[in-house]
Amino acid sequence: MNRRLLLLLAAGVCIAAEKKKKPKVDEKKPPDLHVVKMAVRRGERVIELDGVVKNNSIRPFKGVTIFFEFLDADKKLVSRRSIEVTTLLVEPNEEVEVEAQTPDQARVVYYLLDAEDKDGRYLTLDKPGPHLVE
Numbered sequence: 001m002n003r004r005l006l007l008l009l010a011a012g013v014c015i016a017a018e019k020k021k022k023p024k025v026d027e028k029k030p031p032d033l034h035v036v037k038m039a040v041r042r043g044e045r046v047i048e049l050d051g052v053v054k055n056n057s058i059r060p061f062k063g064v065t066i067f068f069e070f071l072d073a074d075k076k077l078v079s080r081r082s083i084e085v086t087t088l089l090v091e092p093n094e095e096v097e098v099e100a101q102t103p104d105q106a107r108v109v110y111y112l113l114d115a116e117d118k119d120g121r122y123l124t125l126d127k128p129g130p131h132l133v134e
Contacts, residue, residue: 032057032123033064033115036095040068040111041134042104049083051098053115055090056126063087063118066098071110075130078107087118108133 038051049068055061064085070078083100090096110130115123 029124030056031126032061033125035113035125035127038098038113038127038131039134040131043101045104046101047104047108047133049081049098049100049102052095053085053098053125054095055092058092060092061090061117061123064090064096064123065116065118067114067116068102069112069114070105070108070133071112071130072107073109075110078105 032055034054034056036052036054038053039048040050041048047070053064053066066083066085068081068083070081072078081100081102083098085096085098109132111133112129112131113125114128115125117123
């Protein structure tokens with residue numbers, strides 16, 4: 001009987017630990033980053049990434065890294081690419097440009113956006129997607 005209780009308590013602790021790992025998103029708080037513009041289009045054997053994001057927060061960020069998750073027609077992950085937009089401090093209301101290229105992948109149809117700062121802190125976006133690759 002004590003063994004069952006111990007197993008149930010251990011399982012409860014593991015479940016509680018799992019829940020703490022995910023970043024908490026406050027739905028009342030505005031997103032950290034505003035996507036001013038973002039164009040993801042196919043070029044000659046490459047996918048071109050071009051856009052502007054704005055610090056929508058009241059506090060500065062230590063750098064910004066944007067993650068592009070490329071999806072197929074069924075919206076399943078094909079690949080993920082990280083772009084270090086800046087390592088510098090990004091002040092509130094400051095805009096930073098995103099410019100990069102990645103090799104073209106025939107199956108890619110959509111993309112999702114994700115972001116974090118230099119310290120690995122998750123940053124919320126106002127338009128994460130999925131968006132169509134042009």
